[in-house]
Amino acid sequence: xxxxxxxxxxxxxxxxxxxxxxxxxxxxxxxxxxxxxxxxxxxxxxxxxxxxxxxxxxxxxxxxxxxxxxxxxxxxxxxxxxxxxxxxxxxxxxxxxxxxxxxxxxxxxxxxxxxxxxxxxxxxxxxxxxxxxxxxxxxxxxxxxxxxxxxxxxxxxxxxxxxxxxxxxxxxxxxxxxxxxxxxxxxxxxxxxxxxxxxxxxxxxxxxxxxxxxxxxxxxxxxxxxxxxxxxxxxxxxxxxxxxxxxxxxxxxxxxxxxxxxxxxxxxxxxxxxxxxxxxxxxxxxxxxxxxxxxxxxxxxxxxxxxxxxxxxxxxxxxxxxxxxxxxxxxxxxxxxxxxxxxxxxxxxxxxxxxxxxxxxxxxxxxxxxxxxxxxxxxxxxxxxxxxxxxxxxxxxxxxxxxxxxxxxxxxxxxxxxxxxxxxxxxxxxxxxxxxxxxxxxxxxxxxxxxxxxxxxxxxxxxxxxxxxxxxxxxxxxxxxxxxxxxxxxxxxxxxxxxxxxxxxxxxxxxxxxxxxxxxxxxxxxxxxxxxxxxxxxxxxxxxxxxxxxxxxxxxxxxxxxxxxxxxxxxxxxxxxxxxxxxxxxxxxxxxxxxxxxxxxxxxxxxxxxxxxxxxxxxxxxxxxxxxxxxxxxxxxxxxxxxxxxxxxxxxxxxxxxxxxxx
Numbered sequence: 001x002x003x004x005x006x007x008x009x010x011x012x013x014x015x016x017x018x019x020x021x022x023x024x025x026x027x028x029x030x031x032x033x034x035x036x037x038x039x040x041x042x043x044x045x046x047x048x049x050x051x052x053x054x055x056x057x058x059x060x061x062x063x064x065x066x067x068x069x070x071x072x073x074x075x076x077x078x079x080x081x082x083x084x085x086x087x088x089x090x091x092x093x094x095x096x097x098x099x100x101x102x103x104x105x106x107x108x109x110x111x112x113x114x115x116x117x118x119x120x121x122x123x124x125x126x127x128x129x130x131x132x133x134x135x136x137x138x139x140x141x142x143x144x145x146x147x148x149x150x151x152x153x154x155x156x157x158x159x160x161x162x163x164x165x166x167x168x169x170x171x172x173x174x175x176x177x178x179x180x181x182x183x184x185x186x187x188x189x190x191x192x193x194x195x196x197x198x199x200x201x202x203x204x205x206x207x208x209x210x211x212x213x214x215x216x217x218x219x220x221x222x223x224x225x226x227x228x229x230x231x232x233x234x235x236x237x238x239x240x241x242x243x244x245x246x247x248x249x250x251x252x253x254x255x256x257x258x259x260x261x262x263x264x265x266x267x268x269x270x271x272x273x274x275x276x277x278x279x280x281x282x283x284x285x286x287x288x289x290x291x292x293x294x295x296x297x298x299x300x301x302x303x304x305x306x307x308x309x310x311x312x313x314x315x316x317x318x319x320x321x322x323x324x325x326x327x328x329x330x331x332x333x334x335x336x337x338x339x340x341x342x343x344x345x346x347x348x349x350x351x352x353x354x355x356x357x358x359x360x361x362x363x364x365x366x367x368x369x370x371x372x373x374x375x376x377x378x379x380x381x382x383x384x385x386x387x388x389x390x391x392x393x394x395x396x397x398x399x400x401x402x403x404x405x406x407x408x409x410x411x412x413x414x415x416x417x418x419x420x421x422x423x424x425x426x427x428x429x430x431x432x433x434x435x436x437x438x439x440x441x442x443x444x445x446x447x448x449x450x451x452x453x454x455x456x457x458x459x460x461x462x463x464x465x466x467x468x469x470x471x472x473x474x475x476x477x478x479x480x481x482x483x484x485x486x487x488x489x490x491x492x493x494x495x496x497x498x499x500x501x502x503x504x505x506x507x508x509x510x511x512x513x514x515x516x517x518x519x520x521x522x523x524x525x526x527x528x529x530x531x532x533x534x535x536x537x538x539x540x541x542x543x544x545x546x547x548x549x550x551x552x553x554x555x556x557x558x559x560x561x562x563x564x565x566x567x568x569x570x571x572x573x574x575x576x577x578x579x580x581x582x583x584x585x586x587x588x589x590x591x592x593x594x595x596x597x598x599x600x601x602x603x604x605x606x607x608x609x610x611x612x613x614x615x616x617x618x619x620x621x622x623x624x625x626x627x628x629x630x631x632x633x634x635x636x637x638x639x640x641x642x643x644x645x646x647x648x649x650x651x652x653x654x655x656x657x658x659x660x661x662x663x
Contacts, residue, residue, distance in 0.1 A: 004029035004049055011036050020044070031081070038068025045091075048074050051081035057102050065102075075110075080181065098181030098198065107189045111177040115193040118211040120169035121231045123248050124265045125149055126299055126325040128281045128315065134267060135165040136233050136250050138172075138212055139535040141409040142269035142285050142303075142511035143542045145250075147524065149283060149301075156528045164527070168535050180215070197221065197236070208232075219253065219405035236405040244274075252286075253409055254402035269303075269511065270410040271401055277307075281315070285330070285511035286412050287397055299342055301327040303511055304397060310337040328352075329363060330509055331394075331416075346370065348421050348509075349384050358450035364427040367464070370451070379451040381428060382464025386594035409539070411546035413514040417472040419507040419556040420514045425465040426560070432462050467587045469564060474584020476557035477577065478654055479550075489573045489661060496558060496572065502548075503555030515545040516552050574661035577654070585651040592644045 007015070012025050014036045022028055022044035030050045038053040053067040067082045073091035080099035085092070090108035103109070122133040125145075132149045134140075148161050180198035185191070188205045196202070200215035204225030211232035215221035221234055224241030234240060234251040243260040251257065252269035263279040270286040277295035282288075285303025292309035299315035311334040315324045326342035328334075331349035339355040346352060347366040354372025360379070362368055367384040370377055394416040401412070435446045436458060446453045453461070477496075486492050506517040523541045526532035532541065545552075562569055567576055 002051075003032050005032055005034075006030075007034075015039060015042075022048075038066055040069070041071045042069040043073040043091075045073065046076040046093075048076070049078040051079055051083065051099070053082065055082040055100070057084055067100075076176070094175060095177045095179055097179045098183065100181055101179060101183040101185075103179075103183075103185045105187045106185055106191070109179075109185075109191040111175060111193050114173050114175045115177070115210065116169045116173045117177070117193060117195040118231060118233045119172060120166060121210070121233075121248055123250065123267060125267055125281055125283050126301065128265065128299065132325075134250075135162060135169075136231075137165050137168050137535060138214060138233060139168065139409070139539060140233070140250055140267075141411075141539055141542065142252070142267075143411065143513045144535070144538055145267055145269075145283070146285075146511040147520075151524065154524065154528070157524050160527045160530070160533075164533060164535055164538070182217070183215075216405060219403065224258070235409065236407075237403055253405055270403060270408075270412065283511070286410055287400070299325045301325070301511075302332070303329075303509075304331045306333045308334045308336040308338060311335075311339075313340045313342055315342050327363075329366070330512075348424065349416070351384055351387075360451045361449045362451065364424055364431055365448075365461070366421050366424045366428065367468070368461075377451040378457075379448065379453045380457045381432060381453065381461030382425075382468070383457070383460070385464050385468055386591060410512055411542050412512040413509075413546065413549060415514070417468060417475070418514050419503070419516075419553055420509045422469060422472045422560070423507060425468050426564075429462055429465040429469075432458050432465075436462075467591060469560075470583045470587035471591065473557055473561050473564060474580055474587065474651075476554060477561065477580055478584070478650060480554055481577070481654060481657075485657060486574070486661060492574060492577065492658075492661075493569065493572055496569065498555040498558050499551055500555055503552035504559055505556075507556065513542055513546055514549065515542075516556070519545050519552075574658040577658055578662065581651045581654055585648060588647045588651075589644050592647075 007025055007028055007030060018036065018039060019041045020039060020043070027046065028044050028048045028050070031052050033052060034050060035053065056064050056066040058064050065084055067084045070086035072085050072088040075091055075093040077092055078096040080097055080101065082099055083097060083101045085103045087105045088103070089106070092109045094111040095109060119137050121136045123136060124130050124132070125134050126132045126149055132152065134145045134148045148158065151157055177193065177195055179196045180200065182199045183196055185202045188202055189207050191208045193210045194208045195212045197213055197215035199217050199220040200213050201220065202223045205223050205227045207228045208223070209230045211229055211234065213221050213223065213234045214236050216236050219237030221236065222239045222241065224239070226243040227240055229240065229246045231248045232246050232251070235253040237254040238251050239256045239258065240246070240251060241258040244257045245262045247264040249263050250267045252272065254270055255268050255272045257268070257274045259275040261274040261276060261278070263274065266279045266282045266284065268274065268284045268288070272284050272287065273289045273291065275291045276293040277290050280298045282297045282299065283301040285301070287304045288302045289305065290297055290307040294310040295307050296312040297307060298313050300313055305328055313326060324342040326340060326344045328346040329348040332346045333351050335351065335353045338352045340352065341357040341359065344356065344359050345361040345363045347362040347364065347368055349366055350362060350368045350370060352370045356370060356372055356377045357375070358377050360370070360377050362370065362379060365379065365381045367382050369380040369383055371380065394414065398414050431448065435448060435453070439446050444455050446458055481495060484495060502519060503516050507514060508517045508520055510520060523532065523538070527538065532538060561567065565580060
């Protein structure tokens with residue numbers, strides 16, 4: 001423990017000669033080995049503790065500055081070792097500052113009264129007028145916020161969550177702020193009631209008020225020029241830069257907000273990116289991306305979403321105000337100049353093109369296109385399963401997870417096909433078949449949820465969903481039987497039997513975490529009963545669900561195999577498995593070939609338009625290949641071909657292992 005002492009008479013005289021002053025020199029405590037050499041033009045007020053000034057900082061351009069105090073007023077400040085603080089226009093008040101921290105050219109840094117540093121701030125997400133408030137906290141994760149915002153039909157749950165968050169906020173409330181170690185704050189305006197973690201860099205920032213910056217050595221935070229943040233929490237590894245303005249916002253881990261982005265009453269979770277545009281009352285789940293000046297996201301729930309330029313939504317119809325909200329489920333995208341009039345719900349991995357004003361709900365028809373023609377929404381079910389863009393997105397998200405903090409807040413499932421999306425395909429298949437049965441197989445147009453479906457689209461949609469189901473169930477059964485040599489059909493049945501009953505029934509996607517609804521209900525009941533009463537315990541429950549995902553997934557798949565293939569689990573044979581694997585091979589290879597052909601369109605003659613400067617068609621083709629490469633050597637295309645070969649081999653390997661058991 002660091003030992004402090006009072007200043008000696010000689011040290012006081014020396015400091016006075018260096019233009020230092022104090023209201024009461026007896027209230028200035030220093031390290032036992034303190035030296036006055038590097039303290040000049042400093043005013044001390046209230047209780048002040050000073051560390052050592054032994055090292056120097058090497059700044060950009062090679063200039064060196066020795067640690068010390070120059071032209072600064074300190075009031076109730078505890079200063080660590082080897083800090084450099086100079087040219088503070090007003091003062092620093094009520095802060096503990098860690099070791100090796102550099103603060104220069106700042107207007108004012110203070111804590112005024114007791115502060116919760118952004119914890120407990122209410123964010124009116126989804127509904128601007130209130131009713132779905134999420135309380136901010138250092139430990140807020142996307143899944144916890146999802147429950148707070150959407151499960152309002154369980155008032156006891158919401159009340160308990162509020163109590164738990166309030167307990168946490170009050171526990172860490174203080175009249176003294178913290179600026180961590182190895183922090184750099186330069187050329188900055190006002191910092192008021194802000195807690196700043198280790199290794200944070202704040203440069204050129206305009207104003208920060210009532211917030212927490214959870215920077216650390218593994219995942220530093222950078223706050224850049226002209227940024228204004230009020231009532232906020234910024235999580236580890238994030239960058240908020242270039243004129244960004246945030247008001248009542250949560251910024252999750254490894255997010256990037258910049259280029260004059262503006263947001264109010266919004267939540268941004270892991271790996272979100274926001275540039276140029278604006279957001280109001282949005283719930284941006286993991287990997288929500290918006291890059292364009294003309295894009296407004298408002299009153300919507302998103303995740304794994306990419307907003308095209310000019311995308312926007314309306315959350316009121318000029319009647320009772322901005323009370324409407326909408327959801328775009330995971331992986332949904334908007335094209336340029338798309339528009340949605342809330343309320344509406346767009347199914348997972350769907351593409352929205354044009355203007356949609358009819359409040360469609362396509363949540364049970366995932367992987368679809370929503371296309372506007374003459375103010376009418378046309379739905380093309382399942383077609384996005386064959387899209388090269390969808391497959392590319394699924395591959396890029398894990399690679400673009402920039403979180404370096406070992407303590408990850410959000411538990412993200414990247415699977416394109418999961419019990420969540422496959423259960424939608426089961427429902428979608430039934431919906432489409434029922435539409436065909438009720439309206440007749442020869443109908444040109446079918447109506448569903450304020451949208452229209454063409455006959456050809458409906459029939460293809462049924463096939464797409466069946467292909468997706470074959471692929472997922474085949475994947476599951478091959479994984480379950482992997483690496484085992486079976487001597488009888490009974491051995492196969494024993495291996496297929498699930499390890500747990502958890503997983504049967506409906507699954508949910510709570511902003512990135514895919515889990516059985518039964519487990520989410522169990523967690524919520526635990527919160528309501530008081531059995532779970534800490535934010536840490538809630539997050540541990542989410543982590544457990546995420547960790548056991550594949551165990552739970554097999555339980556779900558096992559029962560769906562019975563349902564889809566009409567098999568009795570007590571009578572299943574090697575031949576049944578072989579039949580399933582053959583159907584799986586056909587589905588996987590068929591989808592891959594569709595993706596392959598979709599990719600080929602990117603190398604068509606029409607795609608070469610604009611290539612080749614003033615030259616012939618041959619020159620245009622050569623220029624295109626120099627820039628984009630040729631089709632056969634494209635990394636994605638070769639990966640698709642490799643995938644086809646690997647899956648063929650994988651299926652054949654299991655079939656060969658089981659062939660000896662077939663009569």
